[in-house]
Amino acid sequence: MDDLLRAAQTVLFDFDGPLCRLFAGHPAPAIAQRMRDLITAHGEPAALGPEARQSGDPLVVLRALEPGGELAVLLERALADEELVAARTALPTAYADRLVHTLAATGRRVAVTTNNAQEAVESYLHGRGLAHHFAGRVHGRLHDVSLLKPHPDCLRRALTATRTRPERAVMIGDTVADLEAAAAAGVPFLGFAHGPVRREALRAAGARHVVSSLEEVLTAVTAAPSFR
Secondary structure, three states, X not given: OHHHHHHOOEEEEOOEOOOEEOOOXXXXXXXXXXXXXXXXXXXXXXXXXXXXXXXXXXXXXXXXXXXXXXXXXXXXXXXXXXXXXXXXXXXEOOOHHHHHHHHHHOXXXXXXXXXXXXXXXXXXHHHOOOHXXXXXXXXXXXXXXXXXXXXXXXXXXXXXXXXXOHHHXXXXXXXXXXXXXXXXXXXXXXXXOOOHHHHHHHHHOOOOOEEOOHHHHHHHHHHOOOOO
């Protein structure tokens, strides 16, 4: 992990998890149900497969529709509105704010690469006093849901925007989709997992470096404050 961070010019953060608990005050299962209700109201309940009918993850429901259709676009915007509300009560991940400030102070660029809506991310970052560190480098969900992670689209956009070669970046993510997107983009990956289930899932998928607290990352950055 020390070598990853020492070599990194740019650190790419997933949003919900590594930077905050987005749905802490605006629960995701209720959002997922409202999205199902919207699909049903538009006469397309058959589009919901077994997983989408049961899941409490709004992104699973969003993926149920074919990308590009009118209802898919409407559903994506409805989710973006819900995420914007959620951003007002999101809880910061321990040590995340300090880590962002420290990375910036030691010369690294930081960016967000997320399946969440850009507006929600920017609202949260502004409220935490972090927006200036990420100015122009928030790469969120597009209308085309086929480009959601594990597709590497948002990582590639971040690398282009920061003019960073993939091997000089590192992504901090908490899901297997993050890991797979980083691998597809050629970006080294640092897993973040609170609990043993997610930690084991990341390791089983091939993650070599997994931490349970961002304090470990902050310590490593502070100990080796400059990149090569």
